[in-house]
Amino acid sequence: MFSKTCQYAIRAVLYLAVHTSDKNAGVNELAEALNAPKHFLAKILQQLSKHGLVSSIKGPNGGFFMGEKNLKATLEDIILCIDGPDVFTGCVMGLPQCSGENPCPLHVQANAYRQGLQFHLKYQSIGEMAVMVERQGLNL
Amino acid sequence: MFSKTCQYAIRAVLYLAVHTSDKNAGVNELAEALNAPKHFLAKILQQLSKHGLVSSIKGPNGGFFMGEKNLKATLEDIILCIDGPDVFTGCVMGLPQCSGENPCPLHVQANAYRQGLQFHLKYQSIGEMAVMVERQGLNL
DNA sequence: TTAAAAGAAGATATTTTTGTCTTTTAATGA
DNA sequence: TCATTAAAAGACAAAAATATCTTCTTTTAA
DSSP states (O other): OOOHHHHHHHHHHHHHHHTTTSSOBOHHHHHHHHTOOHHHHHHHHHHHHHTTSSEEEOSTTOEEEOOHHHHHSBHHHHHHHHHOTHHHHSOTTOOSSOOSSSOOTTHHHHHHHHHHHHHHHHSSBHHHHHHHHHHHTOOO | OOOHHHHHHHHHHHHHHHTTTSSOBOHHHHHHHHTOOHHHHHHHHHHHHHTTSSEEEOSTTOEEEOOHHHHHSBHHHHHHHHHOTHHHHSOTTOOSSOOSSSOOTTHHHHHHHHHHHHHHHHSSBHHHHHHHHHHHTOOO
16 A cells, blocks of 8 residues: 555554654654664655654754644645545546546555545644554554 | 455456356456456466355366356455455554453454445355346446 | 764665566367 | 467566665764
8 A cells, every 4th residue: 555665654643643742853853763774764764854743853952843833734745745636536446537426446456445545644634643552552 | 455466356247247148258368358467367266266156167168267166166265365364353543452352542443334334245156246237237 | 273063965775566578278170 | 170369477687666785074072
Protein backbone atom coordinates (compact mmCIF):
# COMPACT_ATOMS: atom_id res chain seq x y z
CA MET A 1 0.00 0.00 0.00
CA PHE A 2 2.30 2.76 1.23
CA SER A 3 6.00 2.99 0.38
CA LYS A 4 8.53 2.45 3.14
CA THR A 5 9.37 6.13 2.94
CA CYS A 6 5.76 6.93 3.65
CA GLN A 7 5.52 4.43 6.50
CA TYR A 8 8.51 6.02 8.22
CA ALA A 9 6.99 9.44 7.65
CA ILE A 10 3.72 8.45 9.28
CA ARG A 11 5.47 6.90 12.25
CA ALA A 12 7.83 9.84 12.69
CA VAL A 13 5.04 12.38 12.58
CA LEU A 14 2.94 10.47 15.10
CA TYR A 15 5.96 10.05 17.37
CA LEU A 16 6.64 13.76 17.25
CA ALA A 17 2.98 14.53 17.88
CA VAL A 18 2.91 12.30 20.92
CA HIS A 19 6.14 13.76 22.32
CA THR A 20 5.42 17.31 21.30
CA SER A 21 5.36 18.66 24.84
CA ASP A 22 8.81 17.22 25.60
CA LYS A 23 12.04 18.65 24.29
CA ASN A 24 12.51 18.63 20.49
CA ALA A 25 13.39 15.24 19.07
CA GLY A 26 16.50 14.93 16.94
CA VAL A 27 17.00 12.47 14.12
CA ASN A 28 19.02 10.26 16.44
CA GLU A 29 16.25 9.93 18.95
CA LEU A 30 13.65 9.33 16.26
CA ALA A 31 15.73 6.73 14.45
CA GLU A 32 16.29 4.84 17.67
CA ALA A 33 12.71 5.10 18.84
CA LEU A 34 11.27 4.00 15.53
CA ASN A 35 14.04 1.55 14.76
CA ALA A 36 14.51 3.20 11.40
CA PRO A 37 17.58 4.02 9.27
CA LYS A 38 18.81 7.36 10.55
CA HIS A 39 19.86 9.04 7.32
CA PHE A 40 16.84 7.89 5.41
CA LEU A 41 14.66 9.30 8.16
CA ALA A 42 16.60 12.58 8.01
CA LYS A 43 15.85 12.95 4.35
CA ILE A 44 12.18 12.22 4.88
CA LEU A 45 11.96 14.76 7.69
CA GLN A 46 13.63 17.34 5.49
CA GLN A 47 10.98 16.82 2.86
CA LEU A 48 8.18 17.10 5.38
CA SER A 49 9.80 20.17 6.85
CA LYS A 50 10.12 21.81 3.45
CA HIS A 51 6.40 21.31 2.92
CA GLY A 52 5.56 22.71 6.32
CA LEU A 53 4.26 19.44 7.73
CA VAL A 54 6.78 19.27 10.57
CA SER A 55 8.73 22.08 12.24
CA SER A 56 12.47 22.14 12.85
CA ILE A 57 15.08 24.16 14.66
CA LYS A 58 18.75 24.09 13.86
CA GLY A 59 21.65 24.33 16.22
CA PRO A 60 22.28 22.86 19.68
CA ASN A 61 19.07 21.68 21.37
CA GLY A 62 17.45 21.89 17.99
CA GLY A 63 15.45 19.13 16.42
CA PHE A 64 12.02 18.39 15.07
CA PHE A 65 8.62 19.01 16.60
CA MET A 66 5.00 19.45 15.68
CA GLY A 67 3.74 23.02 16.00
CA GLU A 68 0.11 24.01 16.43
CA LYS A 69 -0.44 24.15 12.71
CA ASN A 70 1.34 20.86 12.12
CA LEU A 71 -0.93 19.10 14.59
CA LYS A 72 -3.99 20.29 12.69
CA ALA A 73 -2.84 18.64 9.49
CA THR A 74 -3.81 15.05 8.77
CA LEU A 75 -2.04 11.84 7.88
CA GLU A 76 -3.59 12.21 4.45
CA ASP A 77 -1.47 15.35 4.00
CA ILE A 78 1.63 13.40 4.97
CA ILE A 79 0.82 10.56 2.60
CA LEU A 80 0.02 12.87 -0.29
CA CYS A 81 3.30 14.70 0.32
CA ILE A 82 5.39 11.53 0.23
CA ASP A 83 3.64 9.01 -1.99
CA GLY A 84 1.45 11.32 -4.04
CA PRO A 85 -2.26 11.03 -4.84
CA ASP A 86 -2.00 7.81 -6.83
CA VAL A 87 -2.05 5.62 -3.74
CA PHE A 88 -5.67 6.64 -3.37
CA THR A 89 -6.76 7.17 -6.95
CA GLY A 90 -4.49 5.10 -9.18
CA CYS A 91 -5.96 1.99 -10.78
CA VAL A 92 -5.31 -1.11 -8.64
CA MET A 93 -4.74 -3.10 -11.79
CA GLY A 94 -2.35 -0.51 -13.16
CA LEU A 95 -4.47 0.59 -16.10
CA PRO A 96 -3.73 4.07 -17.41
CA GLN A 97 -7.38 4.60 -18.33
CA CYS A 98 -9.61 3.56 -15.50
CA SER A 99 -12.45 5.68 -14.23
CA GLY A 100 -16.05 5.53 -13.15
CA GLU A 101 -17.23 5.49 -16.76
CA ASN A 102 -14.56 3.13 -18.00
CA PRO A 103 -13.72 1.02 -14.98
CA CYS A 104 -11.44 -1.96 -14.50
CA PRO A 105 -13.00 -5.09 -13.01
CA LEU A 106 -11.87 -4.16 -9.50
CA HIS A 107 -12.66 -0.46 -9.67
CA VAL A 108 -15.76 -0.29 -7.52
CA GLN A 109 -14.64 -2.58 -4.73
CA ALA A 110 -11.12 -1.22 -4.56
CA ASN A 111 -12.31 2.35 -4.46
CA ALA A 112 -14.93 1.71 -1.82
CA TYR A 113 -12.28 0.55 0.56
CA ARG A 114 -9.52 2.95 -0.36
CA GLN A 115 -11.84 5.89 -0.03
CA GLY A 116 -12.98 4.58 3.31
CA LEU A 117 -9.41 4.64 4.53
CA GLN A 118 -8.74 8.01 2.96
CA PHE A 119 -11.80 9.46 4.68
CA HIS A 120 -10.55 8.22 8.00
CA LEU A 121 -7.10 9.66 7.38
CA LYS A 122 -8.56 12.97 6.33
CA TYR A 123 -11.10 13.68 9.02
CA GLN A 124 -8.97 13.13 12.04
CA SER A 125 -6.11 15.51 12.69
CA ILE A 126 -2.65 14.29 13.62
CA GLY A 127 -3.11 15.92 17.00
CA GLU A 128 -6.30 13.97 17.61
CA MET A 129 -4.66 10.77 16.50
CA ALA A 130 -1.77 11.36 18.86
CA VAL A 131 -4.21 11.57 21.76
CA MET A 132 -5.67 8.19 20.77
CA VAL A 133 -2.21 6.70 20.42
CA GLU A 134 -1.23 7.83 23.89
CA ARG A 135 -4.50 6.86 25.54
CA GLN A 136 -4.51 3.40 24.05
CA GLY A 137 -0.75 2.87 24.15
CA LEU A 138 -0.59 2.01 20.46
CA ASN A 139 2.57 0.95 18.61
CA LEU A 140 4.63 3.31 16.49
CA MET B 1 -1.21 -1.77 -3.39
CA PHE B 2 -0.25 -4.62 -5.71
CA SER B 3 3.15 -4.91 -7.39
CA LYS B 4 3.35 -4.39 -11.11
CA THR B 5 4.09 -8.07 -11.47
CA CYS B 6 0.84 -8.84 -9.73
CA GLN B 7 -1.13 -6.34 -11.79
CA TYR B 8 0.08 -7.94 -15.00
CA ALA B 9 -0.76 -11.37 -13.58
CA ILE B 10 -4.33 -10.32 -12.80
CA ARG B 11 -4.84 -8.79 -16.21
CA ALA B 12 -3.31 -11.75 -18.04
CA VAL B 13 -5.43 -14.25 -16.16
CA LEU B 14 -8.62 -12.32 -16.82
CA TYR B 15 -7.72 -11.93 -20.46
CA LEU B 16 -7.16 -15.66 -20.78
CA ALA B 17 -10.39 -16.38 -18.95
CA VAL B 18 -12.36 -14.13 -21.29
CA HIS B 19 -10.75 -15.62 -24.41
CA THR B 20 -10.68 -19.16 -23.15
CA SER B 21 -12.99 -20.53 -25.85
CA ASP B 22 -10.76 -19.15 -28.62
CA LYS B 23 -7.42 -20.61 -29.61
CA ASN B 24 -4.68 -20.62 -26.98
CA ALA B 25 -3.11 -17.23 -26.47
CA GLY B 26 0.66 -16.94 -26.78
CA VAL B 27 2.84 -14.49 -24.91
CA ASN B 28 2.99 -12.30 -28.01
CA GLU B 29 -0.77 -11.95 -28.21
CA LEU B 30 -1.08 -11.31 -24.48
CA ALA B 31 1.70 -8.75 -24.40
CA GLU B 32 0.13 -6.86 -27.26
CA ALA B 33 -3.41 -7.07 -25.92
CA LEU B 34 -2.40 -5.95 -22.43
CA ASN B 35 0.25 -3.55 -23.60
CA ALA B 36 2.73 -5.21 -21.27
CA PRO B 37 6.44 -6.05 -21.54
CA LYS B 38 6.56 -9.40 -23.29
CA HIS B 39 9.38 -11.11 -21.42
CA PHE B 40 8.26 -9.94 -18.06
CA LEU B 41 4.83 -11.30 -18.82
CA ALA B 42 6.39 -14.59 -19.93
CA LYS B 43 8.12 -14.97 -16.60
CA ILE B 44 4.94 -14.21 -14.69
CA LEU B 45 2.99 -16.74 -16.71
CA GLN B 46 5.67 -19.34 -16.04
CA GLN B 47 5.27 -18.80 -12.33
CA LEU B 48 1.50 -19.03 -12.52
CA SER B 49 1.80 -22.14 -14.68
CA LYS B 50 4.19 -23.77 -12.23
CA HIS B 51 1.64 -23.23 -9.48
CA GLY B 52 -1.17 -24.61 -11.59
CA LEU B 53 -3.04 -21.32 -11.88
CA VAL B 54 -2.88 -21.18 -15.67
CA SER B 55 -2.43 -24.00 -18.18
CA SER B 56 0.09 -24.08 -20.99
CA ILE B 57 1.00 -26.15 -24.02
CA LYS B 58 4.40 -26.06 -25.65
CA GLY B 59 5.24 -26.27 -29.32
CA PRO B 60 3.50 -24.96 -32.42
CA ASN B 61 -0.09 -23.88 -31.78
CA GLY B 62 0.76 -23.94 -28.11
CA GLY B 63 0.17 -21.13 -25.69
CA PHE B 64 -1.64 -20.38 -22.48
CA PHE B 65 -5.24 -20.93 -21.51
CA MET B 66 -7.48 -21.32 -18.50
CA GLY B 67 -8.69 -24.87 -17.94
CA GLU B 68 -11.81 -25.82 -15.97
CA LYS B 69 -9.89 -25.95 -12.72
CA ASN B 70 -8.09 -22.68 -13.42
CA LEU B 71 -11.40 -20.88 -13.92
CA LYS B 72 -12.58 -22.03 -10.51
CA ALA B 73 -9.64 -20.40 -8.76
CA THR B 74 -9.89 -16.79 -7.61
CA LEU B 75 -7.90 -13.61 -8.07
CA GLU B 76 -6.94 -13.98 -4.43
CA ASP B 77 -5.07 -17.15 -5.38
CA ILE B 78 -3.25 -15.25 -8.13
CA ILE B 79 -2.33 -12.41 -5.80
CA LEU B 80 -1.14 -14.72 -3.03
CA CYS B 81 0.98 -16.60 -5.56
CA ILE B 82 2.68 -13.46 -6.85
CA ASP B 83 2.78 -10.92 -4.03
CA GLY B 84 2.38 -13.25 -1.05
CA PRO B 85 0.04 -12.91 1.93
CA ASP B 86 1.57 -9.70 3.27
CA VAL B 87 -0.41 -7.52 0.89
CA PHE B 88 -3.45 -8.52 2.90
CA THR B 89 -2.02 -9.04 6.36
CA GLY B 90 1.18 -6.96 6.63
CA CYS B 91 1.07 -3.82 8.77
CA VAL B 92 0.29 -0.72 6.68
CA MET B 93 2.73 1.24 8.79
CA GLY B 94 5.42 -1.39 8.36
CA LEU B 95 5.57 -2.47 11.99
CA PRO B 96 6.92 -5.96 12.58
CA GLN B 97 4.63 -6.43 15.57
CA CYS B 98 1.14 -5.35 14.75
CA SER B 99 -1.92 -7.41 15.54
CA GLY B 100 -5.41 -7.18 16.92
CA GLU B 101 -4.06 -7.15 20.49
CA ASN B 102 -1.16 -4.86 19.79
CA PRO B 103 -2.37 -2.73 16.91
CA CYS B 104 -0.85 0.21 15.09
CA PRO B 105 -2.93 3.37 14.88
CA LEU B 106 -4.25 2.46 11.44
CA HIS B 107 -4.80 -1.23 12.07
CA VAL B 108 -8.58 -1.33 12.34
CA GLN B 109 -9.39 0.97 9.43
CA ALA B 110 -6.75 -0.41 7.12
CA ASN B 111 -7.83 -3.96 7.75
CA ALA B 112 -11.44 -3.15 7.14
CA TYR B 113 -10.33 -1.82 3.77
CA ARG B 114 -8.14 -4.70 2.85
CA GLN B 115 -10.36 -7.47 4.13
CA GLY B 116 -13.30 -6.09 2.21
CA LEU B 117 -11.30 -6.23 -0.96
CA GLN B 118 -9.88 -9.64 -0.09
CA PHE B 119 -13.37 -10.99 0.52
CA HIS B 120 -14.48 -9.76 -2.86
CA LEU B 121 -11.44 -11.31 -4.52
CA LYS B 122 -11.98 -14.59 -2.75
CA TYR B 123 -15.66 -15.23 -3.20
CA GLN B 124 -15.93 -14.76 -6.91
CA SER B 125 -14.16 -17.20 -9.20
CA ILE B 126 -12.06 -16.04 -12.11
CA GLY B 127 -14.57 -17.66 -14.44
CA GLU B 128 -17.40 -15.67 -12.90
CA MET B 129 -15.40 -12.49 -13.10
CA ALA B 130 -14.66 -13.13 -16.76
CA VAL B 131 -18.40 -13.29 -17.45
CA MET B 132 -18.86 -9.89 -15.80
CA VAL B 133 -15.95 -8.45 -17.73
CA GLU B 134 -17.40 -9.60 -21.03
CA ARG B 135 -20.96 -8.58 -20.26
CA GLN B 136 -19.99 -5.11 -19.11
CA GLY B 137 -17.15 -4.63 -21.57
CA LEU B 138 -14.67 -3.78 -18.81
CA ASN B 139 -11.03 -2.76 -19.35
CA LEU B 140 -8.14 -5.16 -18.97
C1' DT C 1 34.12 30.40 19.19
C1' DT C 2 32.72 25.98 19.43
C1' DA C 3 29.78 22.13 19.03
C1' DA C 4 25.29 20.28 18.10
C1' DA C 5 21.96 20.11 15.26
C1' DA C 6 19.37 20.38 10.46
C1' DG C 7 20.02 20.99 5.26
C1' DA C 8 21.75 19.53 0.98
C1' DA C 9 24.00 16.80 -2.60
C1' DG C 10 25.34 12.80 -4.12
C1' DA C 11 27.19 7.79 -3.65
C1' DT C 12 26.08 3.03 -2.78
C1' DA C 13 23.09 -0.87 -2.17
C1' DT C 14 19.00 -3.40 -2.79
C1' DT C 15 14.82 -4.60 -5.08
C1' DT C 16 11.86 -4.54 -8.89
C1' DT C 17 11.16 -4.45 -13.61
C1' DT C 18 12.54 -5.42 -18.26
C1' DG C 19 15.42 -7.63 -21.92
C1' DT C 20 18.54 -11.35 -24.30
C1' DC C 21 19.71 -15.79 -25.28
C1' DT C 22 19.59 -20.83 -25.02
C1' DT C 23 17.03 -25.16 -24.20
C1' DT C 24 13.05 -28.09 -24.33
C1' DT C 25 8.75 -29.68 -26.28
C1' DA C 26 5.46 -30.85 -29.66
C1' DA C 27 3.08 -30.30 -34.10
C1' DT C 28 3.62 -30.47 -39.11
C1' DG C 29 5.10 -31.15 -43.72
C1' DA C 30 8.40 -33.51 -46.80
C1' DT D 1 10.56 -41.27 -40.23
C1' DC D 2 12.64 -37.04 -39.62
C1' DA D 3 13.84 -32.23 -40.25
C1' DT D 4 11.74 -27.90 -39.41
C1' DT D 5 9.52 -24.73 -36.81
C1' DA D 6 6.58 -22.46 -33.30
C1' DA D 7 5.95 -22.06 -28.94
C1' DA D 8 6.93 -22.26 -23.63
C1' DA D 9 10.74 -22.85 -20.00
C1' DG D 10 14.72 -21.37 -17.96
C1' DA D 11 19.06 -18.98 -16.96
C1' DC D 12 21.09 -14.87 -16.86
C1' DA D 13 22.05 -9.65 -17.84
C1' DA D 14 20.68 -4.88 -17.85
C1' DA D 15 17.94 -0.94 -16.51
C1' DA D 16 15.05 1.57 -13.40
C1' DA D 17 13.21 2.56 -9.10
C1' DT D 18 13.58 2.52 -4.14
C1' DA D 19 16.00 2.53 -0.05
C1' DT D 20 20.14 3.49 2.63
C1' DC D 21 24.68 5.64 3.67
C1' DT D 22 28.53 9.43 3.41
C1' DT D 23 30.17 13.74 3.36
C1' DC D 24 29.97 18.42 3.53
C1' DT D 25 27.64 22.96 4.54
C1' DT D 26 24.87 26.03 7.20
C1' DT D 27 22.74 27.62 11.29
C1' DT D 28 22.57 28.89 16.06
C1' DA D 29 22.50 28.22 21.15
C1' DA D 30 25.72 27.85 24.73
